[in-house]
Amino acid sequence: MGAFIVRRLIQAAFVVVCVVTFVFFLIRVSGDPASLGVSLEENRTQEEIEAEYQRVKEQLGLDRHIVIQYFLFWGRAARGEFGYSFRYSIPATQLIIDRLPNSLRLGLLAAAIGVVAGLPLGIIAALNRGSILDNLATGISVFGIVVPQFWLAIMLIIIFSVNLGWLPTSGTGSWKHIILPALTLSTGLVATVARISRSGMLEALSQDYVRTAMAKGLSQRLVIFRHALRNGSISVITVVVSSLPHLLGTVVVVEVVFAWPGVGSLMAQAVAARDYPVVFLDVLLFGAITVLIFLIMDLVYAMVDPRIRHQ
Known part of the structure; x- marks a missing residue:
């Protein structure tokens, strides 16, 4: 070792x-x-x-x-x-240290949204395989994977900031400022987690021990959460961890669009200058x-x- x-x-x-x-x-x-x-x-x-x-x-x-x-x-x-x-004529390390907490906060919230939203979406799709709910969940997953992050960010700004006036367009200062950047950053992860959790749940539900548990009269909820979900979550954890580097690349675009003061926007500014x-x-x-x-x-x-x- x-x-x-x-x-x-x-x-x-x-x-x-x-x-x-x-x-x-x-x-x-x-x-x-x-x-x-x-x-x-x-x-x-x-x-x-x-x-x-x-x-x-x-x-x-x-x-x-x-x-x-x-x-x-x-x-x-x-x-x-x-x-x-x-x-800025100050140490580069100081700039990174000042901006890093903002990027970490944004990335962790996006990862949490990806798991909290993607996992139930995949489970619902697996339990209703071939139904309208399954097709809807699959469509959401495909949309989240193929949609450009910068386009989605602009659309969210137009809808929730310009038209509805519910959320600020950029900057920091309150919890409202992080909602749109986190939602934008999490879309790809939500789609990936939903797709992988659906596949993992379908595979787990087809195992003999799960069928045996259901045949013994155990409730579907108990079988899902105690057996199927536990085994299907291994692939989800792998996907979440392996998707973190992708978040690092996406965070540059998201921080620039929303003027979020993190290391991603700092890199874009540094490259331009x-x-x-x-x-x-x-x-x-x-x-x-x-x-x-x-x-x-x-x-x-x-x-x-x-x-x-x-x-």
Whole structure:
């Protein structure tokens, strides 16, 4: 087991390094952030503009070769130093720390909605297989999977904020501000949980021990919650955990549309402003969380099924 954990940790670290390296060199082709800090007033000469440009490059640490910048980045990262934001002139880590609680709150609420809404939907569909309720639940699941998140966010704003005036369009401040972002973020998870729970329940209900329990006269509710649901929930838990990395990608779009002050909107702003330190730290955070989630899943599976450890 120890060798398995070490092997998975090495693989996880390699994946994170590859992702950050790819982003490091990719973002360099998007433009020069030093040019954004240079004033282009009409009364300035070309020499003055060039001198300020060089000064800004030195200040941002962009005057060295890109390969040197790359190794300096990892050297500072190993010490927990990720530089200062080009845009806000404060440590990038401080920006992430300030925004992270908002993203966690939004993500956890969306995950809770996904389970609370998706699980009953799948159970109802399984218990009424082939009926109108089953078709309706399947239609909702398909809609939740295929609908673009940004389009759904705009539709919710138009309906509940602009037309009805029930909920705010953006920002934070009260519990009402998180409702629309959380609903938007949870749609894909609701659909996935409903689909998987329906399949799991149908499989569990077809097992001999469930049929035997019903034949003995046990109530349908008792059989469902004590036997079928318990066994069908394993696949649901797997799907919820494996869907968390997808939420990390979707949260960027949702936070931008609703102006939610989380790490997702911070990343979008940093990319637009070519704020390298913030972009790298965001990517490193998202990559580390994603790899950690799958690492935990691998370890749990390895403990449950010893064959995985020896593959």
